[in-house]
Amino acid sequence: MQLEGKTAIVTGASSGIGKAIAEKLASEGVQVVLAARRLESLQELENTINQQSNGKALAVKTDIGKQADVDNLIKRTNEAFGETDVLVNCAGQMLAGAVRSGEVKQWEQMIDVNIKGVLYGVHAVLPAMLEKSAGHIINIASVSGFEVTKTSTVYSATKFAVRAISAGLEKELAKTGVRMTNISPGMVDTRLSGSSSWGNGRKKLEAEDIANAVVYALTQPDYVNVNEITVRPQ
Structure with a gap:
């Protein structure tokens, strides 16, 4: 019941981790705004949430x-539900x-997507959050933001950047009432990882693990401000 009635934007919500996060938040009674490029997939999720879940979706x-x-x-988001309480930057390439x-x-x-998209989202929601001294920004980074392989140089660089943005925001937002959390998943069983050559044969998490x-x-x-969570398969 802690989250019921709050409004959350979830980017990358058409599939994978973003979809799982949106579904989980809606089950908690959150009004979820679903953002991605694939409108048809978003609308399917919107209909499912509005018909079957405790929350609402747009x-x-x-x-x-x-x-x-x-x-x-x-x-x-403002027109439909009012100010944003939570921003989950989940979209990624x-x-x-x-x-x-x-x-x-x-x-x-x-x-x-991985760097500018995060910054654009934060820039758009932060003034209102600071004005009301409340809000929560969650950036979905990756364990690739800690480790680099010979095939992930640029991808890892973008995820290092997400972690740096999150670490900087932790300090910028200290004592403002706005909380900042960076979540770094290991390999997750999604369409995104399925199209990646370096995910083959590796044990994977479920998208619901990140939603939790x-x-x-x-x-x-x-x-309590949970700044950093790393989630890896056992």
Whole structure:
């Protein structure tokens, strides 16, 4: 009941970890705004939540690599549910990450979504959160933000950046009432990891495991700020 009636934006909500987080939050009575590029998948989830869950859902087609799209997402959220209580930056791109590959367009996609998308989201919700001295930002990073392989150089760089942004925000937001949590999952069984060559043959977590970590961070007492969670398969 701690989360009932709150409003959360979840990016990357059309599948995988983002979808699991949105479903879990809705089951807790949260009004969830679903953001991703694949509108049809979002609308299916929106209908399921509105028909079967304790919470409500609104689907908003969003390319988080574009600031105008993110600004529109916040506008639609405010119109439907009022101010945002929780932002979950979950959208991500896991593409060819070796520098030797020369895949410049793929590097740019990862930078736009994994780094710029996080910053655009934070920039859009933070003023209202600071004004009311309440709110929670959750960034979904990766254990690749701790470790680099020969095929993950650029992807790991973007996730190192997410962790750096989170660490900086912890300090910037200290004693403001706005909480900051960075969650770094190991390999998770999703469409994203399934399309990645370095995930083959490795034991994987379930998306629900990360959703549970999100709820854990959100349901701590107001004076507790869970800054960093790392979730790996056993």
